[in-house]
Amino acid sequence: MARMTMIEAIRSAMDVAMGRDERVVVFGEDVGYFGGVFRCTAGLQQKYGRSRCFDTPISELGIVGVAIGMAAYGLKPCVEIQFADYVYPAYDQIVSEAARLRYRSAGQFTCPIVIRMPTGGGIFGGQTHSQSPEALFTHVSGLKVVVPSNPRDAKGLLISAIEDPDPVIFLEPKRLYNGPFDGHHDRPVTPWSKHEAGEVAEGHYTVPLGKAEVRRQGSAVTVLAYGTMVYVAQAAAEERGIDAEIIDLRTLLPLDLDAIATSVQKTGRCVVLHEATLTSGFGAELAALVQEHCFWHLEAPVQRVTGWDTPYPHAQEWDYFPGPRRVGEALVAAMEA
């Protein structure tokens, strides 16, 4: 066991995967010599050589496009998009190609690629370094979508993603890279070294895709969250003294509907959280599913607490971010409904 930040855990996952399987290659903008603007790939080029870890031209389309070709050849590319906000130039390759290759070729060609990208706000990154585009991928059949919330999960999920036979979108909440973050931006940050999930095995292990984890047991209301919002939920529940059951979804697609339904059928109430904009966000799917599958158990409407339907502003970052105050209010409202 070692103490790792989320960055180190992600790096360790790639290191382990590259060490075990020669077919794993890693590339993206600034990921080679320099090791990535968030340092997630630091040292990999030095260790595995330039043809297994290298810098690319600034073309997200090209990064994903060549990754698909490599996967069709038989490699397992794990590529980095520098920020999730910059994935759109690659969107066609992801949606029309990676996601559909197995299906349209009846399994002759497959696309085991991982597309890693830092996501979410909280670093004063403005509208182009803060986005959470997960719902733009969960609508696409053929993709898997993963959002880890701590170093231990991040490593195990990333290894699972690399070993998965299908394309995986791996969204890394950048506000969690160095420590859990509960939305209290004015308080000192706890580093991962002080958190039990910062204890990470150095070797190979996996956390399965498609399985949620209950982060906090409770009986009064179910909170569905992922990434940074897991900690915001915890803070809000503590602050309001509400007996909330907090589920960290970890994988959005395929979703662990059983875990969700079991909990909501117990609590009868549900609050859904994400940082992405509200309309057509992944919270909509969660709310729709919960009311479909737990209708007769629900004692209050499923509420969504999310980013507003505006671009992510720079100066008003903390007014945009769905922090513990807004989440707490929703928990209270859910209880009082």
Added chain:
Amino acid sequence: MARMTMIEAIRSAMDVAMGRDERVVVFGEDVGYFGGVFRCTAGLQQKYGRSRCFDTPISELGIVGVAIGMAAYGLKPCVEIQFADYVYPAYDQIVSEAARLRYRSAGQFTCPIVIRMPTGGGIFGGQTHSQSPEALFTHVSGLKVVVPSNPRDAKGLLISAIEDPDPVIFLEPKRLYNGPFDGHHDRPVTPWSKHEAGEVAEGHYTVPLGKAEVRRQGSAVTVLAYGTMVYVAQAAAEERGIDAEIIDLRTLLPLDLDAIATSVQKTGRCVVLHEATLTSGFGAELAALVQEHCFWHLEAPVQRVTGWDTPYPHAQEWDYFPGPRRVGEALVAAMEA
């Protein structure tokens, strides 16, 4: 008044808009001399000249990118993407640029563009001529999203879209181009000339964005639909003899929530329809909103009848399409719940 197909009505809208406002320009792949693969722009180049209606290189990114530049200059481009399935190369320009230009420049630059594209299946087009990507746009703040269901609306909505000061995604259900289609693919097609909504005024008129229309009054269950699914809903309600209230949403963003809530609060039941894949489809947002705003009125869970979570297959088209049988079953289930 004239009799128009939906194609003719769309063409008439552009004709009227170009005639009234010199700033309106129309372009896209094959739209110039030839008049578009669906003939929606036929005659416009001949009438307004090559610099107001022209062919473009096959670059959806370029089409939308130059349209944004033109809009920033002060023109009002109305561009065609040949099939909605081919919009993804332009996705970055739409999401990162068109949708955010007004906001990020604090109104100095605006982006009054219309992006027209044929959408939906039903023509044996396989996975690349059948998609319904509306939910990939409804998640993007700053866009408006319109889906007409008949010639009269199509013309009025398209004129509104062209006159709108903000970017509008205008999705044209291609299965409705020549007549209403209720999903009974084995029956003869009624042409628009036999339908009252095929009667279209030749001059200028508008249908407002953001306003739904009740297509069928009813008190037992509310059906939320748009595009082709409006007719499938009507057929299913007739066939099952269910007193359904069918709302044609027409604009998905901004949504006419009042019309929806008013109806569901009356009926207490709701079925949501679309042709797009289920997960994170626009139906998720509708279901989430309905249970948020009508929770205490609901007597059954909101159901979704949609395309399956697979690419749109070629041979199994009618197994994929959410036709009157599946919709009818959902209506019955909603009534029996």
Added chain:
Amino acid sequence: MDERPRLSLHVPEPEVRPGDTPDFSRVVIPRAGSVPRPPVDVDPKEIRDLAYSIIRVLDREGQAVGPWAGTLTDEEVAVGLRHMMTLRAFDARMLTAQRQGKTSFYMQHMGEEAVSCAFRMALEDGDMNFPTYRQAGLLIAGGYPMVDMMNQIFSNEADPLKGRQLPVMYSSKEHGFFSISGNLGTQFVQAVGWAMASAIRNDSRIAVGWIGDGSTAESDFHAALVFASTYRAPVVLNIVNNQWAISTFQGIARGGSGTFAARGLGFGLPALRVDGNDYLAVHAVAKWAVERARRNLGPTLIEHVTYRVGAHSTSDDPSAYRPKTESDAWPLGDPVIRLKNHLIRRGVWSEERHRQAEAEIMDTVIAAQKEAEKHGTLHSGGKPSVRDMFEGVYAEMPPHLRRQRQKAGV
């Protein structure tokens, strides 16, 4: 007052439209045999002018002339002729089948048969093509069973792609034929990735990318050239310039550059133009580029100058946008006739044998079609199962798809 000159928009137009007399006088056609053949390890800088010329082997008399001639024996050429004739017969039958409602859609190759048929013969098993919908010659010349092609076209119960794909969107890994996407251009950069992978693994196999003239405007074309140039990927990048992109003439995609091959110059790539209706020239150029890639000397960009004689697809009617007789005026002739004349001139073929071959080939195609139709056509007979619709979205079916399949009752 603003005294500056007034600007105006330049919108390129073809020289002729329906009603006009076809005119290809602007197309400069170098004499066969006149373009030099550089060594494959040439510095691309030294052959920039090849991007503005046309490599040709077959002259008007049907002789193979010049430095690019001689890459094939007479027997091999005769096989090549049969491939092209087969493709043409196949197209004819499938067009009819589409008109008869046996399938929803078809796309033919008329006039462009040499490009894919000849190119395939320069490749080896294990190499991988990333084709568009107009390179079925790669399958025909590569020995892929015609029955399987037809099964795909009919979306029948024996369709190797299980009815999921639009007709002609074949896939055969075994035959080095990557799954065709309906989205233009996307596969061009994937070819580069496949080639990079082969280089990463110190393999010896190469990749081949294919794109149409119109589709070079797509972003994937640029990404392909950037990555191929940077990593010197072992890939051959082919542009098939058949003069048209549906109704849009090649001048719209090409802009002011004169040729499509010239696009490669900005990336330091060797950029060759070849007479796409000259089977021998296509083969020779393909061989040159393939050898270059195989020797790790990097990518080559090739523009095949040809002409789309038929409609874009069965949904298209070209008489609405170009003169009906334009194809007759096309100065590079018909690839089948030119190769036939060559073989006759070589004394190893005759009009008589040609007619015989035509009849034989048609019989084979008809037999294949009969066989395929046993498995059904789009609206009758055997069908792929509805269960297949839910399979293969993922390697393993996730719970939500299982629920949906159950709901569908299959």
Added chain:
Amino acid sequence: MDERPRLSLHVPEPEVRPGDTPDFSRVVIPRAGSVPRPPVDVDPKEIRDLAYSIIRVLDREGQAVGPWAGTLTDEEVAVGLRHMMTLRAFDARMLTAQRQGKTSFYMQHMGEEAVSCAFRMALEDGDMNFPTYRQAGLLIAGGYPMVDMMNQIFSNEADPLKGRQLPVMYSSKEHGFFSISGNLGTQFVQAVGWAMASAIRNDSRIAVGWIGDGSTAESDFHAALVFASTYRAPVVLNIVNNQWAISTFQGIARGGSGTFAARGLGFGLPALRVDGNDYLAVHAVAKWAVERARRNLGPTLIEHVTYRVGAHSTSDDPSAYRPKTESDAWPLGDPVIRLKNHLIRRGVWSEERHRQAEAEIMDTVIAAQKEAEKHGTLHSGGKPSVRDMFEGVYAEMPPHLRRQRQKAGV
């Protein structure tokens, strides 16, 4: 057994890394004055070699020499020097302000001041730039108030962009400066669209696109060249090659082409390379290209050869990927010093006056900063309102945003 040669992947690397001695000997620098100046209506075909050379005006002695010299009077040059000095002083203050926590982020221009400052002087009011984040010289030289720039950087209550944008992502329609996107490349093709619009309306205004060396790999670059070439849009397309894209050296984006300007050759565009650290050369080349656009002769591609002396942004530390002394070794020198020496040599400037000017300029910048800080800085003082966060998503606020604003209680 496969006897074919084994492939391997070529991954370009800079010649030096931290610890090595900087070496720019591979950079071929033509003598100042040696590159001819073609007429603006030249056929692009005739000047392809300009894409592989470097147009320079200022020689080692500070003299303006050759056919590109003489586009500015001494007074105008002195104004240009002040613009560059102002930008440099502005950068210095804002870097400090960022370190003091007055803003979240900053991006400087050190070494590249000539490019945007000189270019601006070749434009007229009404023309529109589509800049990246490293062309603030367009604003400084265009007379945009420094206080407004700082208000934007501080995201304060007077921020013209209401706190919505990341620092330095300015916008000023009035000053011909299009709203900067954080997404690389996107604006390049928009510039072409703006120019096409001007041509459609028979206007006389032109557009100017800007992009970094690294960002030329993006798809928008290709789309811009395709559309500009096809419609002969009145646009000047600038590539600022400052040798680096964050930690990635220019060889990764450039691949095998030798220069970025060469990318234009594949589109039939005139493609010029200019010494980006030579204010006079940039101005002369800009003037040539602007005149070409204005006379409806079509687009020009310009590569500005310069060097990013500072870090990419305040989030970057270049010592991790390049030798610390690399910028000293850069053979094209410092644009401010070179222009200063020129003016001194012309006898209209002196070291003494330069020092004075430096002090004056710094005073002006400091005064502007004081003024701006009255309106607040990122974490203290006046702020844009939270209401502003909900405004301007659409021209008119739709009901769902009104509901959300209400929920937010503002």
